[in-house]
Amino acid sequence: MSENTFVVEKICPVCEKPTRIVKTRSRLNLLRRDEDGYVQFENFNPCYYTVWICEHCGYAADEKTFTSTFAERHLKILRNALLNRNIKIPFTEERTLENAATSFRLALKFLEILKGKSSKRAKYAHQLAWIFREAGDKVQETEFLTKAAEFYEDALATERFPIDTLTDNTVIYVLAAIYWRLGEQQKTTTYLSQLINDKELRQTDPRIYDKARDLWRDIRDAKKQSGSRK
Template structure:
């Protein structure tokens, strides 16, 4: 199909029909990575294709959720909702920003409907923020970053980690990094200082400790520049 993508058929976990989804090829050239782990690739934005949706019924989720096992009660809840609504989005092989945003918003809607972990919902808002970052829609990016930070914060207080492939240390770092992106240095300091002040972090994750220390330095420099 394209230089960076290819289309495959997958079975929808809700309606059971076969639907086309677009996958990205693994060989992508990285240009840089932001503090909050948003990777900038050369000539392509794979985040546009992170959410799969069923062109038959309108269900949307990330690949892992789409292909994973779902509790019967969640499946029933979504199916009952979709039986009353017609949400089928048009399948496109080449996604533009509005297509990706619509897919993300649908996936977030279903994640909230089925009480997915807050850390997972936060990750989706963060992914949506990255879509807006790529398309230079600053206000919308900031709005989504705030949603992600709020949810990660709630998650850290109420959920047991690891969550969504992350340790609680990583989640703490990520919230701090998100606040750096938002230039809220006071909030960023609160989170990153907790990591740096944790004596055990060096033993648990030396790489993350170094990242936190570097981010702390960035916060100090940015605060000075802002004066």
């Protein structure tokens, strides 16, 4: 039992059995917000529960994917991959870091099998990086930030935006923020200047424009502090 979660029952789209799903409550105390979108709450990380897992067949996806209807050929692929394998992911209401990491790895795996959208794979990889950041695991954070950046770049090149509420300018900003975290100044600057040099952005998306300016300032301050060092 946790004060931040509760359990509901949903039908798994792959095996069609009812499975328990953990949902999170939204009243949380915010502690910190990073430039790439990571938000830290007091004693709880809702990202741990982004991915729903079927306790019978092991299918894993975010709420939106889990609850929407599949194309028949996708269902066939997933059923072939899952139903005879006896993959059992034990249900747990309170996920550990390891449980949460497994859930993202599974969700990424299924998207790979289905040749799913890079924008969605980017979101999973990015959130997985965040849970490692929170846990202080720099190595795995870097691994998944790098993956997230690759997926976001592929999404920019191949997908049509906006995707739900995600705009291409948001993705460009997030790429700048991720590369900043990864210490890749050249790439950070390239993406940021796309936003800052966009004369219309200030009117069309002032929120992203301001965030880009803030990050630009942080980078200049950091450069000043490090003097001539690269």
